[in-house]
């Protein structure tokens with residue numbers, strides 16, 4: 252067999268495998284979700300709604316009995332069940348009589364700048380997508396106006412939000428359309444609403460790779476402009492519509508990540524505390540610093556409001572992990588978020604059915620498993636919320 256023949260064979264096999272897989276995935280999806288099915292958010296118990304709003308359940312009950320605000324659905328056991336829309340409407344109602352402004356609607360006020368959080372690390376599997384999704388959803392559930400952007404061509408964040416990157420985005424619809432060099436579209440054309448009020452999404456798919464290929468060509472032609480500002484400029488078009496943007500970055504330091512880094516006001520580096528991951532992180536940090544120098548040299552302001560490390564998939568009972576965590580905390584001090592994201596089968600199982608844990612009912616897992624995971628996720632996300640508030644000058 253000549254070399255040319257083997258080469259051709261490999262191509263054919265790969266193509267055939269790709270088609271087989273696409274067909275399988277397609278039929279699987281058809282059987283799981285009817286073609287026009289879209290994801291919906293579950294209902295929240297009155298206890299969950301009260302916790303999200305930061306009030307007592309008895310107070311919510313009183314509002315309900317007084318006929319104030321949305322009327323919750325009654326479950327078979329005669330328990331009040333709140334939709335995410337109900338919770339948002341209650342926020343608006345409660346804010347009107349709040350003791351301090353922002354008690355129920357924590358978003359931007361006059362003079363506060365848009366928070367753009369880049370979640371990055373070039374290590375795949377370090378928990379970027381899981382962290383981004385739970386952060387974006389939690390902030391939206393807490394009343395912030397949030398835009399989540401999937402900048403990873405592998406599009407896991409997109410799939411997690413019920414958009415199928417290989418079927419639903421055949422005519423484009425990713426951020427690429429808004430940052431490309433030829434005829435970019437207004438960013439509003441690629442923003443979609445999700446099943447959570449306050450949470451919008453810009454999905455991703457493989458088309459994002461075009462930005463990696465096109466940027467060097469545009470640079471060579473001399474018309475890339477300041478390519479690293481593409482994301483920032485696109486976001487400026489919708490600056491007043493959101494409080495927080497969460498960007499799930501690809502696992503590489505390409506032009507997409509650099510452009511996200513230039514746009515970011517906050518940077519979250521996810522770390523799975525294992526030796527191999529930490530070793531590769533050292534390279535990641537050095538390369539990031541080098542790239543930021545290059546960008547800064549061309550006159551860009553590379554200052555950020557904050558940068559934090561987030562420990563992900565952490566197992567407190569694992570001695571080697573604990574040594575690494577201790578070492579990172581000693582080395583980087585308060586740059587490591589206090590709250591780690593614990594490893595939990597609840598989180599990975601939810602992911603298998605394309606859901607975050609916030610989308611899953613407590614009854615789906617044993618209580619202790621669910622509660623431990625939710626508490627860990629909330630602690631992480633609420634610590635980030637505090638960083639946001641601090642940036643806006645609030646204690």
Ligand SMILES: Nc1ncnc2c1ncn2[C@@H]1O[C@H](COP(=O)(O)OP(=O)(O)O)[C@@H](O)[C@H]1O
Nearest residue numbers: 375376377378379380381593594595598599602
């Ligand atoms: N806290 C966690 N507990 C259990 N599994 C997790 C947790 N965080 C992430 N995972 C799982 O680890 C895998 C990689 O996580 P992911 O967020 O996709 O990483 P990345 O986006 O950095 O590649 C996924 O299968 C995800 O479900």
Ligand SMILES: [Mg+2]
Nearest residue numbers: 379380403407
């Ligand atoms: Mg990912």
